[in-house]
Amino acid sequence: MKLLMCIDDTDNLGSPGTGEILENIGKGIVNNGWGQVSYITRHQFLIHEDIKYTSHNSSMCFLIETDFEDCSGLSHEECRDQITAYGMNYLLENGAEGSDPGLCITDLEKISPEETGKLMAFGSRAKKEVLSKEAAYRLAEEIEGVHLSEHGGTGDGVIGAIAGCGLRLTGNDGKVKGKIKVDDPGKIITAKELKKRYNAEAVRAVPNHIEIEDDCMILIGDEIKAVYSHYQMTLPVCVNEDPDTSVQAEWRTCTKKQLKGI
Amino acid sequence: MNLNVWINIDGAKIFDGNVEDEEKAAKAAEECGMFVQDTEDELVSDVPITCLNCRYRRWIADGFSCQKLY
Numbered sequence: 001m002k003l004l005m006c007i008d009d010t011d012n013l014g015s016p017g018t019g020e021i022l023e024n025i026g027k028g029i030v031n032n033g034w035g036q037v038s039y040i041t042r043h044q045f046l047i048h049e050d051i052k053y054t055s056h057n058s059s060m061c062f063l064i065e066t067d068f069e070d071c072s073g074l075s076h077e078e079c080r081d082q083i084t085a086y087g088m089n090y091l092l093e094n095g096a097e098g099s100d101p102g103l104c105i106t107d108l109e110k111i112s113p114e115e116t117g118k119l120m121a122f123g124s125r126a127k128k129e130v131l132s133k134e135a136a137y138r139l140a141e142e143i144e145g146v147h148l149s150e151h152g153g154t155g156d157g158v159i160g161a162i163a164g165c166g167l168r169l170t171g172n173d174g175k176v177k178g179k180i181k182v183d184d185p186g187k188i189i190t191a192k193e194l195k196k197r198y199n200a201e202a203v204r205a206v207p208n209h210i211e212i213e214d215d216c217m218i219l220i221g222d223e224i225k226a227v228y229s230h231y232q233m234t235l236p237v238c239v240n241e242d243p244d245t246s247v248q249a250e251w252r253t254c255t256k257k258q259l260k261g262i
Numbered sequence: 263m264n265l266n267v268w269i270n271i272d273g274a275k276i277f278d279g280n281v282e283d284e285e286k287a288a289k290a291a292e293e294c295g296m297f298v299q300d301t302e303d304e305l306v307s308d309v310p311i312t313c314l315n316c317r318y319r320r321w322i323a324d325g326f327s328c329q330k331l332y
Contacts, residue, residue, distance in 0.1 A: 055320040179302040
């Protein structure tokens with residue numbers, strides 16, 4: 001069984017961030033033996049004065065993969081409901097004061113290609129338009145494989161929660177949560193070695209997303225941040241404009257500034 | 263607080279500058295004294311101490327406001 005879980009609007013200025021809350025839910029799922037969770041992706045939505053958000057209006061999402069053995073004889077639906085209940089209870093108990101938490105769980109084996117398209121379209125709209133809670137619930141009601149629930153406050157987090165699932169489904173949105181520790185900035189290595197060192201699936205150019213071939217040389221900068229592109233944990237690289245190294249390395253890992261807006 | 267950096271609009275302290283002006287945002291954070299680094303996933307600048315990376319900045323359509331200054 002494969003489920004996407006996405007949460008939004010769970011924090012306030014003094015509380016753990018939404019990413020940390022999802023990370024904790026993931027630990028609970030793994031510790032309970034219900035399955036494995038993927039890396040977390042962060043999805044940015046429209047910044048607009050009519051939207052209530054703490055400071056940046058983004059949601060966090062991961063993939064849960066469960067084998068039949070993990071479910072201890074439960075049916076597909078029972079196993080999914082067990083994980084759903086865990087997520088709901090966690091948000092009820094840990095949603096920060098003043099927050100408006102929303103939870104979306106999308107059962108990837110229960111949604112059709114058409115429904116997948118609707119979710120992706122909703123996610124894309126959330127990057128450009130102000131959407132309502134009612135629209136989020138209407139979409140969830142149309143799709144049997146989607147659970148959508150709110151857990152305090154206005155519950156407006158349901159908008160970002162379902163939109164985040166939609167954007168994760170596109171395979172081409174957001175950054176991967178977490179800091180990558182850079183071992184030796186200034187070193188030049190192949191794209192193949194870069195992927196191996198940092199457990200990435202691909203190296204792609206910014207801004208055109210073209211995959212960099214394994215034997216291309218990359219200058220390691222001070223920062224490395226992974227993004228979600230082509231359904232892969234991807235290391236983005238930019239043209240190396242440093243005159244001292246650009247002959248040896250056509251590409252370099254991108255700075256935070258270069259990745260702003262992703 | 264540097265009065266040249268913030269403008270007050272309906273009670274909100276809005277950064278009076280272009281978000282691409284990294285030098286100005288860094289100077290504002292240094293002068294502020296209340297800078298707290300946001301979670302790693304929300305950092306957008308390579309300058310360590312800058313309002314752009316502060317836990318208390320709130321992005322708005324054409325810039326950011328400060329949720330700490332009153």
